Amino acid sequence: MNRSGRRPPAYRDLDEILDQFRSGQLALNDALRRLHLQEKPVMPRELGRSNPSEDTARFQATLRELESMIGLGQVKALVKEIYALIQIQERRQAMKLATEPVVLHMIFKGNPGTGKTTVARILARLLKDLGFLSKGHLIEVERADLVGEYIGHTAQKTREQVKKALGGVLFIDEAYSLARGGEKDFGKEAIDTLVKAMEDHKNDFVLILAGYEYEMELFLRTNPGLPSRFPITVTFDDYEETELVQIAKQMLRKREYRLSPEAEQKLRSYLRMAWMQERRNFSNARLVRNLIERAIRQQAVRLLDVKQATRDDLMLILPEDLAWEEGVGT
Incomplete structure (x- = not known):
């Protein structure tokens, strides 16, 4: 600053450039080019981040x-x-x-x-x-x-x-x-x-x-x-069978459910057959999500009349909860 307490013109320009960048009026490279012309170069890290x-x-x-x-x-x-x-x-x-x-x-x-x-x-x-x-x-x-x-x-x-x-x-x-x-x-x-x-x-x-x-x-x-x-x-790339099962487990874990060993094997078998039949248009994680959401609904129907369902019962997905069209993965 000079003795009057005002910033020299170059620094006022610098502030203006920084303000325009932070508000989205200037892109990064344009701001860098303009700052390069100022008397005091500014590190690029100062540009993009106020914090x-x-x-x-x-x-x-x-x-x-x-x-x-x-x-x-x-x-x-x-x-x-x-x-x-x-x-x-x-x-x-x-x-x-x-x-x-x-x-x-x-x-x-x-x-x-x-x-x-x-x-x-x-x-x-x-x-x-x-x-x-x-x-x-x-x-x-x-x-x-x-x-x-x-x-x-x-x-x-x-x-x-x-x-x-x-x-x-x-x-x-x-x-x-x-x-x-x-x-x-x-x-x-x-x-x-x-x-x-x-x-x-x-x-x-x-x-x-x-x-x-x-x-x-x-x-x-x-x-x-x-x-x-x-x-x-x-x-x-299409997900591999093991990756799709991992995705299914991840989706279930977030919802506080889990597959029984038998249900996991049934799901794995279905995914393998579905990939072989649909290769070119295989819907990967989207298919897994649909299967998991349907399994949760099927489990709810199965447990509806179970009066003394335990915590484990409410979390566990069984083979009978995994339902799909006949002839695929069976």
Whole structure:
């Protein structure tokens, strides 16, 4: 400060930049570029966090949530890569070394129930805690939310969804449906609008396109400019039988239930047969959740007339509580 008690112009500008960044008006890279022109360089860590210890604790808690999920080895490795990249870019910036814009638009490929939406939501929060995103929210949309009914309507609807997602993640499930109608379909207009938004707001949001693996491969071929704009592709493999049983046990444990050994064996057998019959459209954890919820209802019916049911009775899922269509897993 000078003798008048006022900050010099450069420091007033610095405060303004920090305020704009924290409110989401400036993206991280734009703020860094502006701060680089100030008389007093500011460490990037000061940029994204008004309370660094609070953000670090929140980041660690979200990271533990991801680690607690069954499987997802590729996703967990990706998060570590992103964390390392942002950290090193910040260090390079502090040393006034050249830094590249961090682009994190992604393609998620896999069957239903493999965790794509859940992972997108967790990633949004992690990127916010790292200072990469200003808000860290997830906007989940599908074709109907983007494609309009007349010329110009689609671009308007798509821009509105992008605007909602600024500072967070725009997650488009079954993204390949945007290209299903051919050249005259309005879905192509949505794709073009998204491509432009990725350029206009490159530092303001992350776009994740998700869907079945084969269909997503075909979709990316419909627009030559699409693949190069998504530097990260994550394949969500089907869960193995053992992982699905672990997911079932985890779901039950949270609800204070448990499987009897015989019920676990019956569930394992069913999941094995269901995967063999439905491979391409196997619904993974979604199928497990439906089975568990039905088992809990079946257990309730079984115990309804048991007047002296013990605590253990109320927790235990028996083979007869696991009900499904005849001929599968029996």
